[in-house]
Amino acid sequence: MARTIHGRSEERLAYWTMVLPAVLLYLLVLGFPIIISIILSVSNYNGGKMFGGEPWKIVGFQQFQRLIRDSFFWAALKNNIYIVLVSIFGQLPLGFIFAYLIYRRIVKFGDFWQGVLYMPNIISVIVIGIMWAIIFSPNGLIAEIMNRLYAGSISHQITQIFNAAGGFNITDDVVRQLIHASGPVAGQTFTDPPTELKQFILTYDPTKLELLKHDLVNLLGTKWTPTFLSKPDVAMLPVLFVILWCWTGLYLILFLANMQKIDVQIIEAARIDGASEGQVMSRVVLPSLSGVIVNAAILCIAGSLNSFALVFAMTRGGPARVTELLSIYMYDAAFFGTPNYPLANAIALSIVLLSMVLIVITKLVEKRYGGRE
Template sequence: MIQAFITSLKSGAGNNLKFVGLSNYKRLLTDETFKKAVFNTLIYLVVQVPIMILLALFISVLLNDKNLKGKGFFRTAIFLPCITSLVAYSVIFKSLFANDGLMNKLFMNIHLISSPINWMTSPFWAKITIIIAITWRWTGYNMIFYLAGLQNIDPSIYEAAEIDGASATKQFFNITLPLLKPIILFTTITSTSGTLQLFDEVMNITGGGPGNASTTISQYIYNLSFKYTPNFGYAAAVSYTIVAMIVILSLIQFKVAGDNK
């Protein structure tokens, strides 16, 4: 990390770098591609992370029901996406959301749409495709943490609540959520960090397109290093913006959660 910061204070191609001070950081302020990448990444963060956290929490509560049959199957099925090959599942998603792909055919058959949606060539729908892909992949991962937390809650607490006449809804908001607070904080921080570093799905599904409509900060770093004329100094400066964003957002999340440790 120290070496990366030193590199961010230099500029030049390959190993032929010279010290330029804070010039790379000043360049960020006028770099429209960087601003677009930051905007796209924050869109993914603001939209996808809450959806994924709530969905994982909801599914974990359902699968923690002691009367549910086939719990092992459902838990495994929902967890499996996060251990699949990134490239393999990205290729499948790209096929599913192609103009003549299964999703368009399905929506047209049930008359939700009258013409195919341009998932890959529309700035709006390209982002939606990425959000669907990463939600599908990582919801099961977060679900496992919530399941572990739920199974460590003493059942006698719920029994006492039932005796006092508390409904299932009141039990969820007054018992389950408060006791899962540390895990919710943990999954929120890790999901935020992961989304700010989002690269694989965008690279393999949309390629950052159309134009730079779905480009993320990490993909822009890759482009600066290997696709455009290599500029490792500026790429390192861009990478440090991710570090700053993760630190700031994590501190905010700790503050909102009321965790002073």
């Protein structure tokens, strides 16, 4: 009999041989690090040899007490919460609406939109972070576009002033108009704008009016310097924008795939009964996706609390640590300056605990308000 050839012991051996590699790897990346973080967060370990090196011991919950009083910790936590909020109230609804527009064929070329909006997800967040840091910088795309608009407007005004004056005909009135057109800039450039500007203009050859106009645009045009990423009170906004920019497409794909599983006849029936698209969306599609939405929210929370690389590349937590996240704080505590491993491990543990708490809350909300899946 076959049964007797392969006994229970062969079965058990096979089971453990198959499961053990995965279990060991799992312990290596998750089990042991969690244990290490628990132990080291209450120790005075300073990075030496853990076994048989300099002695270290358990000293208690000092690091956690320190964190509770640490304003940088709360600031970082607040930024993490902002990211969670932008994800849940920005990425999810936008992703859902886009998915619905494509699903109901309200917009054509669904494949194209989907393909474009998902694109940021496959690009390295390091590239994305650096790219947006450049775009928001004083040398970047936004500054350039704004300055071109300013330059275009003042160039237009200067041309009009000279046309009205009939060419190179420098009267005090023309100078006054030029100063007026420049707004505050002339006052910042010259101590006595009317005389100095007139002297400056008169150094030009009267036949080279175009050259004069060009130089005046450069001289008098408003220079706009974006301070998004260098001003502490607004620096978090570009970061949140990029996070929204980056991951909305993921939820679009997730929701669209699940919408396509809905029985089309239900929606057709609702439409024939006179339901508007808005009603179909809120009464038919939204309820049947509630389970998926909760999952997406959990995914969002877990991802948001752990976000590191994008912000690390974009601002590195600056200026003055206002865009710092828990993960960046942890990184700096361990790898920047004098390492403080107990503190870093206390932060790591807080991130893990916080994700668990938020996920449990989301699960409870799901139970309370009934996800269908």
